[in-house]
Amino acid sequence: MRKWSFALAGASTLAIFAWAATQASGILDGTPVVSSHTWVPEIGLAVDLRIDGFALLMVLLVAGIGTLIQLYASQYFSADREGIARLAGLLALFTAAMLGVVTASNLLLLYVAWELTSVTSYLLVGWNDRDPRARASALQAILITGTGGLAMLGGFVLIGNAAGTYDIPTLLAAPPTGTQVQVGLVLVLLGAFTKSAQWPFSSWLPGAMVAPTPVSAFLHSATMVKAGVYLVARFAPAFGDQLPWRPVVLTVGLITMLVGGWRALRQYDLKRILAFGTVSQLGFMMVLFGAGTPEATLAGVAVLFAHALFKAALFLVTGVIDHETGTRDIRALGGYGPGWLGPKLAAIAAGCSMAGIPLLFGFVAKEAAYESFVHGELAGSGVVLAGLVAGSVLTFAYTGRLLLGAFRPGPAFEGPALEPDLEPIEPVDHAHRPGLAFWGPAGLLSAITVVLGLFPDLASNLVYSAAGSLDGEIETGHLAIWHGLGTALYLSILTMALGLALVLGGRVVARVERVVRSPFDGNDLYGACLKGLNLVADRVTGVVQNGSLPTYAGVILVTATLLPGIALLGAGWPEDLSLTSTPGDWAVAALILVAGFAAATLRHRMAAVLCLGAVGYAMALVFVLQGAPDLALTTVAIETLGAVLFVLVLRRLPARFEERPTSLGRATRIGVSVLVGAVVFGFALIAPAARQQDTIAGEYLDLSLPEAGGHNVVNVILVDFRGFDTMGEATVLVVAALGVVSLARIPLRNARRRDGGDADVEVAGEGGER
Known part of the structure; x- marks a missing residue:
């Protein structure tokens, strides 16, 4: 029954795919589907959804591949596997979050969906929570993408404030400019780079390969890793000409493409080859959209x-191989037995599309990429084009490594980067026959790749509509296999020739790789940051969590007053400020100051308590002078009760305070006290003058007599307007009084017990004498 969870989840994504398909006609004609619902109007947050051509493409990919993943997962996991119902639910929730990202028409809503993808991907990668590698990889993924998400939120706020709107279409139609916007763009790019595994933040994606293959195929082909690319694609036409957008994106994208491709040539695990290949392809897309x-x-x-189709298919076939052979190591694979023709053909078709072989959709896309930089409209187009060709050569090479390693007909694999000193691995000479429902989703995606490669015009309307919704200058056109002889075709031929040379010269490549290691690894940066974070956390914890009550109180007070104090520095003093009105006020204020200073400096406990009581009684005098006798009586009662409690407790303590060394020195404690007093004093003076709305006190004065029938406003407030508060406070006072009585009776009860015990002993003694 657990496998039915995948069917239910798959039915929901299939319904979304079907609905999007029914809306495609109008969207492709230029009429987007729009929906808006107010959420938090005070901050301009609304559930604004908009599906244009590009969003439609993403919805179809997310929902379509999501449906195939649910079908695939039902075959991948055994019926008695623990947690598969939870996995199906998480996959459905992740699908919803990703659909929110691509359809959000409001920056703040986009951020909410963005973070939901981070949280759900964390749960998916760490699904097998008994595996420490899964937990560590999930933590790495959410730390990197979450940090980037926070930076992106800051960028959204800066850009939205500069534009005066958070509505994405309005923002992109009239993009703001200025230093604030440039800083915001850098922060947005930081979020996009971390999400789409750009160098040097790419280390989380290969680590996430510990997740089950259905999760890897979904997250790393059509969904999560495309979120950053999607964001760059949306923003680039509007902000591409503003510094530092284009130089940053092109540089980071090219480095990612080259480093990812180079590192893919060093892997033996099929999923890690695909993972680093995905990093490389994401860099490729960043360059194209970022331009x-x-x-x-x-x-x-x-x-x-094209990437969504061939990469999902390759991941799914890799999962079939792993499931049926028990390994993904290319040094052990090769012998499969009968029944593997379908998976082999699916993998070969998808791999050749990734390598850019003609008559496949990947070749059509790569030709368009080359063509876009051939004419050199941008500064540095030649350098970018050379980088794309080099990256594509590496793509061809690691594709050959993947296919030859997975389906080699001969002995142990000796492709690029095979280390001769490694221990030999026992090869797999047989594998179970996979069912059609298992490899069928991969076969369907590969078939689409082949059909669109042979008849690319079938995708023209969708591709051009998606591109046109990003950049209004793009006119309707047609995708084609043959554009005639030209620079782009020659570069494609050069790419395939150099890539084939790398595949055939595997041993030479291995020797070169042993000399020329990959550039700075993102794992180094992550490890250094995590180590530094732990070191700082240990130091901070050692200071603020040291078991010292003065330290705890100081941290709380400073935190509660420092930021408001900084805000008060920028506030002006009220023009009609009046500290006192009568000599009596000055006398009471002097009494409060003297008593407070004495309470803080006296070394005798009882004397300090009496001084605290004097402060309270002086406050009661303030209320008397201001014409509030009821408040004065309440204050006197509370101060009296407090003083009694103090006295009862202090009877059990030494008469004088002991001088004990604390982590906070005397000067620090005095400084904290002065800071808190100054901030509270300033706040009390400035806050009343900063009111922008009428206070409720005026309503109390106006309604006291007609509504409550009372001339004494204070009494009416206590017993009518806030009667429940008064009842609660009275209950507290009664409970406290009962506690005081109980404490006061303890010595009497102890004395009675002692007297009773002595009497019993005396009677027993008399009986014994008789």
Whole structure:
């Protein structure tokens, strides 16, 4: 019955796919689907959803591949596997979050959905919570993407405030400029880079391969890792010309593409080859979308579409291999037995599309990418084009490593980067026959790749509509296999030739890799940051969590007053400020100051308590002078009760305070006290003058007589307007009084017990004498 959870989750995503397909006609004609619901109007937050051409493409990919993943997962997991119902629910929740990202028409709503993808991906990667590697990888993923998400939120706020709106279409139609916007763009890019595993934040994605293959296939082909690419694609046409957008995105994207491809050549695990290949392809897409030109945007949409198809198919086939053979190590794979023709063909078709082989959709997309930089409209186009060609050569090489390693006909794999000193691995000479329902989803995606490669015009309307919704300068056109002889075709031929040379020269590549290691690894940065974070946390904890009550009180008081104190520095003093009105006020204020200072400096406990009581009684005098006798009586009662409690407790303590060393020195404690007193005093003076709305006190005065029938406003407030508060306070006082009585009777009860015990002993003695 547990497997039915995948069917239920898959039915929901299939329904979304079907609904989106029914809306496609109008959207492709240029009429987006719009829906708006007010959420938090005070901060301009609304559930604004908008599906245009690009959002439609993303919805179809997310919902369509999500449906296939649910079908695949029902075959991947055994019926008695623990937690598969939870996994199906998490996959459905992640799908909803990703759909929220691509359809959100409000920056704040986009951020909410963005963070929901981070949380759900954390739960998915760490689904097998008994595996320490899964827990560590999930933590790494959420720390990196979560930190980037917080930076992105800051960028959204800066850009939204500068534009005066958080509505994405309005913002992109009239993009703001200025230093504030530039800082905001850097923060937004930081969020996009961490989400889409750009260098040097790419380490979390290969680590997340410990997740089950259905999770890896879904998160790392069509959904989570595309979120950053999606955001850059939305922003680039509007902000591409503003510094530092284009130089940063192009540089980071090219480095990511090259480093990811190079590192893929060093892997033996099929999923890790695909993981680093995904990093490389994400860099490829970042370059295309980040350029912000119409040609590059169109190519980026085509590459994104093609990548979702072939990468999901390759992940799914890898899962089939792992499930049926028990290994993903290319040094052990090769012998499968009968019944594997379907998975092999699916993998080969998808792999060739990734490598950019003609007559497949990946080739059409890569040709468009080359063509977008051939004419050199941007500064440095030649350098970017050379980087794309180099990255594509590496893509061809690691694709060959993947396919030859998975389906080699001969002995142990000796492809690029095979270390000769490694222990030999026992090869797999047989594998179970996979069912059609198991490898069918991969076969369907590969078939779509082949069909769109042979007839690319079938995708033209969707691709051009998606690109046109990003950049209005893109006109309707047609995708084609053959554009005639030109630079882009020659570069494609060069890419395949150099890539084939790397595949055939595996041993040479291995020797080069042993000399030329990969550049700075993102794991180094993550490890250093985590180590530094733990070190700082230990130091801070050692200072503020040291078991010292003065330290705890000092931290709380400073935290509660420091930020408001900084805000008060920028506030002006009220012009009609009046500290006192009568000589009596000055006398009472002097009494409070003297008593308070004495309470803080006296070394005798009882004397300090009496001084505290004097402060309270002086406050009662203030109320008397201000014409509030009821408040004065209440204050006197509370101060009397407090003093009695103090006295009862202090009877059990030494008469004088002991001088004990604390982590906070005397000067520090005095400074904290002065800070708290100054901030509270300033707040009490400034806050009343800063009111922007009428206070409720005026309503009390106006309604006291007609509504409550009382001339004494204070009494009416206590017994009518806030009667329940008064009842609660009276209950507290009664309970406290009962406690005082109980404490006062303890010595009497002890004396009676002693007297009773002595009497019993005396009677027993007399009986014994008789």
